[in-house]
Amino acid sequence: MTQPPVHAPMSQFAVRDGELLVNGWPLRRLAERVGATPFYAYDRGLLRARAAELRAALPAAVKLHYAMKANPMPALVALMAQLVDGIDVASAGELRVALDADADPREISFAGPGKREAELRQAVAAGVLVNVESERELALLPGIAQSLGLPARVALRVNPDYELKGSGMRMGGGSKPFGIDAERLPALLGTLGREGLAFEGFHLFAGSQNLKAEAICEAQRLSYELALRLSAHAPAPVRCLNLGGGFGIPYFPGEQRLALGPIAENLQRLAERAARELPQAALVLELGRYLVGEAGVYVARVLECKVSREQVFLVTDGGLHHHLAASGNFGQVLRKNYPVAIGTRMDAPAVESASVVGPLCTPLDLLAERMALAEAGEGDLVVVFQSGAYGASASPQGFLSHPGCLEVLV
Ligand SMILES: *Cc1c(COP(=O)(O)O)cnc(C)c1O
Numbered sequence: 001m002t003q004p005p006v007h008a009p010m011s012q013f014a015v016r017d018g019e020l021l022v023n024g025w026p027l028r029r030l031a032e033r034v035g036a037t038p039f040y041a042y043d044r045g046l047l048r049a050r051a052a053e054l055r056a057a058l059p060a061a062v063k064l065h066y067a068m069k070a071n072p073m074p075a076l077v078a079l080m081a082q083l084v085d086g087i088d089v090a091s092a093g094e095l096r097v098a099l100d101a102d103a104d105p106r107e108i109s110f111a112g113p114g115k116r117e118a119e120l121r122q123a124v125a126a127g128v129l130v131n132v133e134s135e136r137e138l139a140l141l142p143g144i145a146q147s148l149g150l151p152a153r154v155a156l157r158v159n160p161d162y163e164l165k166g167s168g169m170r171m172g173g174g175s176k177p178f179g180i181d182a183e184r185l186p187a188l189l190g191t192l193g194r195e196g197l198a199f200e201g202f203h204l205f206a207g208s209q210n211l212k213a214e215a216i217c218e219a220q221r222l223s224y225e226l227a228l229r230l231s232a233h234a235p236a237p238v239r240c241l242n243l244g245g246g247f248g249i250p251y252f253p254g255e256q257r258l259a260l261g262p263i264a265e266n267l268q269r270l271a272e273r274a275a276r277e278l279p280q281a282a283l284v285l286e287l288g289r290y291l292v293g294e295a296g297v298y299v300a301r302v303l304e305c306k307v308s309r310e311q312v313f314l315v316t317d318g319g320l321h322h323h324l325a326a327s328g329n330f331g332q333v334l335r336k337n338y339p340v341a342i343g344t345r346m347d348a349p350a351v352e353s354a355s356v357v358g359p360l361c362t363p364l365d366l367l368a369e370r371m372a373l374a375e376a377g378e379g380d381l382v383v384v385f386q387s388g389a390y391g392a393s394a395s396p397q398g399f400l401s402h403p404g405c406l407e408v409l410v
Pocket residue numbers: 067069070088090111112205207208209244245246247286287288289290
């Protein structure tokens with residue numbers, strides 16, 4: 001009989017005396033230091049290691065940006081700002097955090113549909129690159145630039161005429177609220193120079209959580225070629241070609257880590273082409289999840305072990321309101337378990353099939369369903385791995401009015 005698929009081993013965190021370590025801190029002591037559960041903990045060592053690993057793998061000519069909507073915790077953004085070449089923001093609120101983190105405004109880009117006029121003004125005043133998502137935004141910018149007496153730096157986000165295969169969430173191709181349809185761009189590009197906008201390039205982002213290296217390579221190649229075709233209509237040389245993010249991490253049983261080798265080789269070929277065909281252009285990757293997702297854990301305390309008709313329920317103080325994604329309600333079609341462990345009993349064998357639930361009065365509040373876990377008791381700490389991205393800020397913390405969660409950078 002074939003074995004059922006298992007989770008990729010969460011070997012990035014060390015274990016000592018049966019306790020998970022977060023950047024050297026044993027979990028119980030860390031919980032005491034934080035002062036309360038539940039909390040998210042992000043490991044500086046792992047964040048640094050991941051950025052270094054990417055740098056080593058990717059061609060030196062490719063710029064690495066952090067897409068901070070994956071995790072906007074200010075202390076973490078400040079650390080990331082030191083590790084990458086730039087920050088991608090998706091709101092004026094994120095822009096403020098990026099600027100506070102001392103990110104260089106010349107290396108900040110601002111994407112996202114439906115930018116309010118006030119947000120566009122803030123972006124132009126800050127001197128960041130606006131990734132324009134619509135003809136409305138394009139129409140607002142010249143007046144803003146004029147009234148501020150500053151150039152509006154713009155890149156056009158392109159909604160391409162293809163889709164990225166194998167991606168969890170598709171953000172390009174077909175009918176989309178993101179970007180401007182590629183076929184409309186030649187005519188629009190012709191008007192940009194006359195409007196006094198500072199054209200800098202193109203932005204393409206096909207989709208998130210992609211674990212297939214070939215699919216990412218194909219999307220990046222197609223993005224490059226589309227941008228190259230569009231550049232013929234541009235009023236100025238392309239200086240920035242943002243190929244998006246979307247590198248995935250393994251969450252579910254059977255999933256493997258993304259192979260960086262083929263992606264690096266493909267980018268090397270594109271960088272060589274760009275040096276000839278778009279000689280002023282920097283290729284940019286804007287990664288969110290891949291940079292921070294594996295460096296974070298969510299930690300909740302077991303309040304009660306309850307048995308209902310033989311099924312064990314570990315009732316914790318954490319749940320869906322802090323970690324919507326682990327509950328399966330953030331982009332999953334069929335609910336699957338995130339990697340979960342009893343962080344205070346890491347050396348104990350997984351003997352019981354337990355469900356980990358939260359305190360919310362809804363059956364959706366599940367952190368793990370019938371998972372093989374070490375036997376746990378009241379006071380033990382449950383850990384949800386792969387929680388560094390799309391966690392706290394992507395969860396409905398007000399739902400049911402329980403206390404919010406804490407976040408620490410360790
Ligand atoms: C969310 C987002 C990203 C980051 O996506 P990941 O899948 O986390 O890498 C990059 N660019 C844009 C425009 C985004 O909206």
